[in-house]
Amino acid sequence: MAAAVKYQPTRLLGHVFAPGSSRSFGRSLSMPSASRNTHHHKLNLIHASISHVDPTPLSISDDSSTETESTLILIRHGESLWNEKNLFTGCCDVPLTMRGVEEAIEAGKRISYIPVDVIFTSKLIRAQMTAMLAMTQHHRKKVPIIIHNESEQAKTWTQVYSEKTTKQSIPVITAWQLNERMYGELQGLNKEETAERYGKEKVYEWRRSFDIPPPQGESLEMCSQRAVAYFKDFIEPQLRSGKHVLVAAHGNSLRSIIMYLEKLNSQEVTNLELSTGIPLLYIYKEGNFISRGSPVGPTEAGVYAFSQSLAVYREQLDEMSHN
Protein backbone atom coordinates (compact mmCIF):
# COMPACT_ATOMS: atom_id res chain seq x y z
CA MET A 1 0.00 0.00 0.00
CA ALA A 2 1.40 3.36 -1.00
CA ALA A 3 0.80 5.01 2.35
CA ALA A 4 2.67 2.29 4.23
CA VAL A 5 5.69 2.73 1.98
CA LYS A 6 5.52 6.47 2.10
CA TYR A 7 5.62 6.62 5.89
CA GLN A 8 7.99 3.76 6.43
CA PRO A 9 10.76 6.06 7.71
CA THR A 10 8.51 7.35 10.47
CA ARG A 11 7.38 3.86 11.33
CA LEU A 12 10.90 2.48 11.46
CA LEU A 13 11.54 4.33 14.63
CA GLY A 14 14.99 3.90 15.99
CA HIS A 15 16.53 3.42 12.57
CA VAL A 16 18.92 5.82 10.98
CA PHE A 17 17.32 8.62 9.07
CA ALA A 18 18.94 9.90 5.95
CA PRO A 19 19.97 13.53 6.33
CA GLY A 20 19.71 14.08 2.62
CA SER A 21 16.19 12.75 2.35
CA SER A 22 14.39 15.41 4.28
CA ARG A 23 10.92 16.39 3.33
CA SER A 24 9.74 19.89 4.00
CA PHE A 25 6.09 20.41 4.78
CA GLY A 26 4.75 23.84 4.00
CA ARG A 27 2.81 25.24 6.91
CA SER A 28 0.88 28.39 7.50
CA LEU A 29 1.49 29.53 11.02
CA SER A 30 -1.43 31.81 11.67
CA MET A 31 -2.95 31.07 15.05
CA PRO A 32 -6.61 29.99 14.76
CA SER A 33 -8.73 32.79 16.18
CA ALA A 34 -11.48 30.52 17.58
CA SER A 35 -9.44 29.12 20.41
CA ARG A 36 -7.28 32.19 20.82
CA ASN A 37 -9.42 34.00 23.37
CA THR A 38 -10.13 30.86 25.36
CA HIS A 39 -6.46 30.27 25.83
CA HIS A 40 -5.40 33.88 26.06
CA HIS A 41 -5.17 34.04 29.84
CA LYS A 42 -3.37 30.74 30.13
CA LEU A 43 -0.97 31.69 27.34
CA ASN A 44 -0.03 34.84 29.24
CA LEU A 45 0.69 32.82 32.33
CA ILE A 46 2.91 30.46 30.42
CA HIS A 47 4.81 33.31 28.84
CA ALA A 48 5.22 34.91 32.25
CA SER A 49 6.69 31.71 33.59
CA ILE A 50 9.15 31.13 30.85
CA SER A 51 9.97 34.62 29.69
CA HIS A 52 13.01 34.70 31.91
CA VAL A 53 14.47 31.52 30.48
CA ASP A 54 17.42 31.89 28.18
CA PRO A 55 16.03 30.86 24.79
CA THR A 56 19.42 30.24 23.14
CA PRO A 57 18.07 30.53 19.61
CA LEU A 58 20.24 28.99 16.93
CA SER A 59 21.20 31.37 14.18
CA ILE A 60 22.67 30.25 10.93
CA SER A 61 24.28 32.63 8.54
CA ASP A 62 24.73 32.15 4.86
CA ASP A 63 25.77 34.54 2.14
CA SER A 64 22.47 36.27 1.72
CA SER A 65 20.49 36.11 4.93
CA THR A 66 20.37 35.22 8.59
CA GLU A 67 17.73 32.72 9.54
CA THR A 68 16.60 31.26 12.79
CA GLU A 69 15.68 27.63 13.07
CA SER A 70 14.47 25.68 16.03
CA THR A 71 14.18 22.03 16.90
CA LEU A 72 11.17 20.01 17.93
CA ILE A 73 11.63 16.63 19.60
CA LEU A 74 8.64 14.36 20.09
CA ILE A 75 8.88 11.37 22.44
CA ARG A 76 6.25 8.81 23.20
CA HIS A 77 6.57 7.79 26.85
CA GLY A 78 8.53 4.66 27.79
CA GLU A 79 6.78 1.37 28.49
CA SER A 80 4.14 1.68 31.23
CA LEU A 81 2.93 -1.00 33.63
CA TRP A 82 -0.25 -1.33 31.54
CA ASN A 83 1.69 -1.49 28.26
CA GLU A 84 3.50 -4.42 29.84
CA LYS A 85 0.19 -6.08 30.76
CA ASN A 86 -1.27 -5.26 27.32
CA LEU A 87 -4.16 -3.24 28.80
CA PHE A 88 -5.95 -0.31 27.15
CA THR A 89 -4.64 2.66 29.12
CA GLY A 90 -5.99 5.91 27.65
CA CYS A 91 -6.26 8.55 30.34
CA CYS A 92 -5.56 6.19 33.27
CA ASP A 93 -2.48 7.50 35.01
CA VAL A 94 -0.06 4.58 35.12
CA PRO A 95 3.69 4.86 35.80
CA LEU A 96 6.59 3.43 33.79
CA THR A 97 8.01 -0.07 34.22
CA MET A 98 11.74 -0.41 34.83
CA ARG A 99 12.07 -1.09 31.13
CA GLY A 100 10.19 2.16 30.48
CA VAL A 101 12.59 3.97 32.79
CA GLU A 102 15.52 2.56 30.82
CA GLU A 103 13.89 3.52 27.51
CA ALA A 104 13.45 7.09 28.76
CA ILE A 105 17.10 7.27 29.81
CA GLU A 106 18.18 5.84 26.46
CA ALA A 107 16.01 8.40 24.66
CA GLY A 108 17.70 11.08 26.74
CA LYS A 109 21.12 9.89 25.58
CA ARG A 110 19.99 10.11 21.98
CA ILE A 111 18.95 13.74 22.32
CA SER A 112 21.63 14.77 24.80
CA TYR A 113 23.29 17.20 22.38
CA ILE A 114 20.12 18.69 20.95
CA PRO A 115 19.04 21.97 22.53
CA VAL A 116 15.92 22.05 24.71
CA ASP A 117 14.51 25.36 26.03
CA VAL A 118 11.01 24.35 26.97
CA ILE A 119 9.32 21.02 27.60
CA PHE A 120 5.65 20.18 27.11
CA THR A 121 4.18 17.01 28.57
CA SER A 122 0.71 15.67 29.16
CA LYS A 123 -0.74 15.62 32.66
CA LEU A 124 -0.01 11.90 32.89
CA ILE A 125 2.90 10.61 34.94
CA ARG A 126 4.24 8.24 32.28
CA ALA A 127 4.92 11.17 29.95
CA GLN A 128 6.29 13.32 32.76
CA MET A 129 8.59 10.56 34.01
CA THR A 130 9.84 10.08 30.46
CA ALA A 131 10.66 13.77 29.99
CA MET A 132 12.36 14.06 33.37
CA LEU A 133 14.39 10.88 33.01
CA ALA A 134 15.43 11.82 29.48
CA MET A 135 16.65 15.21 30.68
CA THR A 136 18.92 13.61 33.30
CA GLN A 137 21.11 12.65 30.33
CA HIS A 138 21.32 16.06 28.68
CA HIS A 139 24.78 17.58 28.42
CA ARG A 140 23.55 21.09 29.09
CA LYS A 141 22.65 19.96 32.64
CA LYS A 142 19.76 22.36 33.04
CA VAL A 143 17.11 21.43 35.59
CA PRO A 144 13.60 20.75 34.25
CA ILE A 145 11.02 22.36 36.55
CA ILE A 146 7.28 21.77 36.32
CA ILE A 147 5.42 25.07 36.05
CA HIS A 148 2.44 25.26 38.43
CA ASN A 149 0.05 27.86 37.14
CA GLU A 150 -3.13 26.17 38.28
CA SER A 151 -3.84 28.75 40.99
CA GLU A 152 -2.45 32.03 42.28
CA GLN A 153 -1.22 30.20 45.35
CA ALA A 154 0.51 27.54 43.26
CA LYS A 155 2.24 30.27 41.26
CA THR A 156 3.35 32.17 44.35
CA TRP A 157 4.50 29.09 46.21
CA THR A 158 6.65 27.90 43.30
CA GLN A 159 8.44 31.18 42.63
CA VAL A 160 12.19 31.02 42.05
CA TYR A 161 14.08 34.02 43.40
CA SER A 162 17.46 33.56 41.77
CA GLU A 163 18.04 34.70 38.21
CA LYS A 164 21.09 32.47 38.01
CA THR A 165 19.06 29.41 39.06
CA THR A 166 16.29 30.32 36.64
CA LYS A 167 18.80 30.47 33.81
CA GLN A 168 19.85 26.95 34.63
CA SER A 169 16.22 25.75 34.47
CA ILE A 170 13.94 24.46 31.75
CA PRO A 171 10.22 25.09 32.21
CA VAL A 172 8.05 22.01 31.93
CA ILE A 173 4.50 22.86 30.90
CA THR A 174 1.91 20.16 31.49
CA ALA A 175 -1.31 20.10 29.47
CA TRP A 176 -4.25 17.69 29.56
CA GLN A 177 -4.71 18.35 25.84
CA LEU A 178 -1.59 16.26 25.22
CA ASN A 179 -3.00 13.32 27.21
CA GLU A 180 -3.52 9.97 25.56
CA ARG A 181 -6.75 9.49 23.62
CA MET A 182 -9.52 8.73 26.15
CA TYR A 183 -10.27 5.06 25.53
CA GLY A 184 -13.75 5.03 27.12
CA GLU A 185 -15.07 1.64 28.16
CA LEU A 186 -11.94 -0.10 26.90
CA GLN A 187 -9.73 1.43 29.63
CA GLY A 188 -8.30 -1.33 31.81
CA LEU A 189 -9.39 -4.14 29.43
CA ASN A 190 -6.85 -6.55 28.01
CA LYS A 191 -6.25 -5.86 24.30
CA GLU A 192 -6.08 -9.50 23.28
CA GLU A 193 -9.17 -10.51 25.25
CA THR A 194 -11.05 -7.55 23.79
CA ALA A 195 -10.07 -8.67 20.27
CA GLU A 196 -11.31 -12.20 21.04
CA ARG A 197 -14.58 -10.82 22.34
CA TYR A 198 -15.41 -8.19 19.70
CA GLY A 199 -13.34 -9.48 16.78
CA LYS A 200 -9.89 -8.40 15.61
CA GLU A 201 -11.23 -6.12 12.90
CA LYS A 202 -13.53 -4.19 15.21
CA VAL A 203 -10.76 -3.68 17.75
CA TYR A 204 -8.29 -2.64 15.03
CA GLU A 205 -10.87 -0.12 13.86
CA TRP A 206 -11.23 1.28 17.38
CA ARG A 207 -7.47 1.42 17.82
CA ARG A 208 -6.27 2.72 14.48
CA SER A 209 -9.09 4.24 12.44
CA PHE A 210 -9.24 8.01 12.30
CA ASP A 211 -12.87 8.69 13.02
CA ILE A 212 -14.42 5.64 14.71
CA PRO A 213 -14.43 6.09 18.50
CA PRO A 214 -14.19 3.17 20.91
CA PRO A 215 -17.33 2.83 23.09
CA GLN A 216 -17.72 6.09 25.08
CA GLY A 217 -14.18 7.10 24.15
CA GLU A 218 -12.39 9.47 21.77
CA SER A 219 -11.63 8.66 18.16
CA LEU A 220 -8.21 9.77 16.90
CA GLU A 221 -10.04 12.64 15.22
CA MET A 222 -11.50 13.80 18.56
CA CYS A 223 -8.11 13.43 20.23
CA SER A 224 -6.50 15.39 17.41
CA GLN A 225 -8.97 18.26 17.80
CA ARG A 226 -7.63 19.07 21.27
CA ALA A 227 -4.00 17.93 20.81
CA VAL A 228 -3.39 19.73 17.51
CA ALA A 229 -5.23 22.87 18.69
CA TYR A 230 -2.92 22.92 21.71
CA PHE A 231 0.11 22.36 19.50
CA LYS A 232 -0.87 25.28 17.25
CA ASP A 233 -1.79 27.63 20.09
CA PHE A 234 1.01 26.92 22.55
CA ILE A 235 3.86 24.97 21.01
CA GLU A 236 4.20 26.56 17.56
CA PRO A 237 4.55 30.07 19.01
CA GLN A 238 7.51 28.81 21.04
CA LEU A 239 9.16 27.35 17.95
CA ARG A 240 8.42 30.48 15.98
CA SER A 241 10.19 32.59 18.61
CA GLY A 242 13.31 30.42 18.26
CA LYS A 243 12.81 28.16 21.29
CA HIS A 244 13.77 24.50 21.07
CA VAL A 245 10.95 22.31 22.24
CA LEU A 246 10.66 18.77 23.62
CA VAL A 247 7.19 17.21 23.73
CA ALA A 248 6.70 14.02 25.78
CA ALA A 249 3.27 12.56 25.19
CA HIS A 250 1.44 9.44 24.01
CA GLY A 251 0.94 7.09 21.10
CA ASN A 252 -2.26 8.65 19.88
CA SER A 253 -1.86 12.29 20.91
CA LEU A 254 1.49 12.22 19.09
CA ARG A 255 0.05 10.37 16.09
CA SER A 256 -2.43 13.21 15.70
CA ILE A 257 0.30 15.84 15.99
CA ILE A 258 2.50 13.99 13.46
CA MET A 259 -0.52 13.77 11.16
CA TYR A 260 -0.65 17.56 11.30
CA LEU A 261 3.13 18.09 10.95
CA GLU A 262 3.50 15.68 8.04
CA LYS A 263 0.15 16.43 6.44
CA LEU A 264 -0.97 12.80 6.55
CA ASN A 265 -4.50 12.02 5.50
CA SER A 266 -6.88 9.93 7.57
CA GLN A 267 -5.88 6.78 5.70
CA GLU A 268 -2.14 7.37 6.02
CA VAL A 269 -2.33 7.95 9.76
CA THR A 270 -3.80 4.49 10.34
CA ASN A 271 -0.40 3.05 9.31
CA LEU A 272 1.55 5.23 11.69
CA GLU A 273 2.82 3.36 14.76
CA LEU A 274 5.04 4.92 17.41
CA SER A 275 7.34 2.83 19.58
CA THR A 276 7.74 3.67 23.24
CA GLY A 277 10.67 5.87 24.20
CA ILE A 278 11.94 6.72 20.72
CA PRO A 279 12.64 10.43 20.08
CA LEU A 280 11.66 11.96 16.75
CA LEU A 281 13.33 15.11 15.55
CA TYR A 282 11.90 17.93 13.43
CA ILE A 283 13.61 21.12 12.35
CA TYR A 284 11.30 24.10 12.28
CA LYS A 285 12.40 26.66 9.73
CA GLU A 286 10.52 29.44 7.98
CA GLY A 287 7.17 28.01 8.96
CA ASN A 288 8.02 24.49 7.77
CA PHE A 289 8.51 21.30 9.73
CA ILE A 290 11.32 19.21 8.33
CA SER A 291 11.27 15.62 9.54
CA ARG A 292 14.70 14.29 10.56
CA GLY A 293 13.65 10.89 11.83
CA SER A 294 15.06 9.54 15.04
CA PRO A 295 18.50 10.58 16.31
CA VAL A 296 20.51 7.42 16.76
CA GLY A 297 22.80 8.51 19.52
CA PRO A 298 24.85 11.38 20.88
CA THR A 299 27.92 10.24 19.01
CA GLU A 300 26.14 9.73 15.73
CA ALA A 301 27.66 12.33 13.42
CA GLY A 302 24.74 12.16 11.01
CA VAL A 303 22.39 13.73 13.54
CA TYR A 304 24.35 16.94 13.43
CA ALA A 305 25.39 16.90 9.83
CA PHE A 306 22.07 18.15 8.53
CA SER A 307 22.13 21.36 10.48
CA GLN A 308 25.08 23.65 10.88
CA SER A 309 23.52 25.30 13.90
CA LEU A 310 23.05 21.97 15.70
CA ALA A 311 26.69 21.16 15.02
CA VAL A 312 27.70 24.50 16.53
CA TYR A 313 25.50 23.83 19.57
CA ARG A 314 27.17 20.48 20.03
CA GLU A 315 30.62 22.00 19.77
CA GLN A 316 29.71 24.53 22.46
CA LEU A 317 28.53 21.76 24.78
CA ASP A 318 31.73 19.83 24.18
CA GLU A 319 33.77 22.93 25.04
CA MET A 320 31.67 23.46 28.19
CA SER A 321 32.32 19.93 29.39
CA HIS A 322 36.08 20.24 28.75
CA ASN A 323 36.39 23.49 30.69
Ligand SMILES: O=C(O)[C@@H](CO)OP(=O)(O)O
Ligand atom coordinates in the same frame (compact mmCIF):
# COMPACT_ATOMS: atom_id res chain seq x y z
O1 LIG B 1 -3.75 1.73 25.53
C1 LIG B 1 -3.53 2.86 25.08
O2 LIG B 1 -3.79 3.91 25.70
C2 LIG B 1 -2.89 3.00 23.71
C3 LIG B 1 -1.41 3.21 23.80
O3 LIG B 1 -0.76 2.22 24.52
O4 LIG B 1 -3.17 1.85 22.98
P1 LIG B 1 -3.16 1.72 21.40
O5 LIG B 1 -2.03 0.82 21.06
O6 LIG B 1 -4.47 1.09 21.09
O7 LIG B 1 -3.03 3.06 20.79
